[in-house]
Amino acid sequence: MIFVGIVEDDDQIRKSIQDFLNRQNGFQCNWSFNSIESLLPNLKAEVLPQVLIMDLGLPGMSGIDGMKIIKERYPQIDLVVFSVYNDPQKIFDSLCAGATGYLLKNTPLEEIKSGIELLVSGGSPMSPQIARKVVEFFASRGKREITSPLSAKEKEIVVGLVDGLSYKLIADRLTISIETVRFHIKSIYRKLHVHGKAEVISKSLRGEI
């Protein structure tokens, strides 16, 4: 038996999902609330839902803030977002807040059911659009390094800077003179149009090198 809760301010949607799940074998959906504020006092450590279906656009506290609180208090609950929003910001904020699934509101009831089953078996149900956006997040992190204007040695120097080493220590690490380190750093500043190692470190860690 999978115990499910739902937080959704649209009564019709909420009841429709709840009724549907309660008609399925192996499902029981007794937690049903229209806001985070009304849900929280009703969560007791003894009897918790395994899965919480969460709307994002709620009256009062947002679904994202709500998920942060819930995950902090009851990390064992699996949260699955159920929202109309498909913009990357909402998606990433939700995942960072602790959601392990993200279904758009146009998801058929049957797929909500299989999504929940997937969730409790260790998967992460996501609407196709959502999964694609999540994947694209990584793709943007990968397209680089072809255009980096820095030479191999200069990149090594940058690594030293990011590690917080002084010129002297970078020189030791690369077994070159501190003067050579200085020379390279001048080149790096010129090529990157920056004027201090702080900016180099920032650019580097943002993947802009």
Place this chain on the structure above:
Amino acid sequence: MIFVGIVEDDDQIRKSIQDFLNRQNGFQCNWSFNSIESLLPNLKAEVLPQVLIMDLGLPGMSGIDGMKIIKERYPQIDLVVFSVYNDPQKIFDSLCAGATGYLLKNTPLEEIKSGIELLVSGGSPMSPQIARKVVEFFASRGKREITSPLSAKEKEIVVGLVDGLSYKLIADRLTISIETVRFHIKSIYRKLHVHGKAEVISKSLRGEI
């Protein structure tokens, strides 16, 4: 009709997928290779597969390096990884290299088919285990800020450092004296156990603050 290619060094697996797809309505799988090296010379801009199923553990060039090359030359091809590996590093490297899907080798043929259909319709097929690991990547980015030892003001100073500002400019931005900036930075260094702004910037951008 969906045109599919496959790069897989295990002849049996490759042929089995190829034959299966060719038996399906709307599928044609004519590109079939056992290494990146043998695939590349056979990709011509005029006739490209829409989808390439890629093994990771290939003889010669790795699937990940191969995907980088393919995506650079033919960004319109959708790549879906087909591998036994389910460790986070392989997953993230693949996604960064341009994969838009990631199926484990235990995926049934029918699901490979529906995965490809999902792919061309704008989704991202992922085995449940894989999707979960991708989602967990974001979750780890979210659990923070409760334990940050820095005061509100100190965090503002850190932002200034990350932006590459000098003490003077930070002082101006926050309309306080440069001496106060110095004082705060001393506190920050003490609290974070670091000895230079480089380390502060690194920690900050890594989400460790």
Place this chain on the structure above:
DNA sequence: TAAACACCCCCATGTTTATGGGATTGAATC
């Protein structure tokens, strides 16, 4: 073969940081 570039080293000068001291105020905790 000359230009271009990566890489190596040295010097000088001024600025910025790191680190130690110290002092005062106000808000919060106890």
Place this chain on the structure above:
DNA sequence: GATTCAATCCCATAAACATGGGGGTGTTTA
């Protein structure tokens, strides 16, 4: 009502950094 603590300022010094010059050596390439 004492203590704690963030926040504000001041001073001093040594170390690290930024920036400008000046030399060289190799390798690649047009």
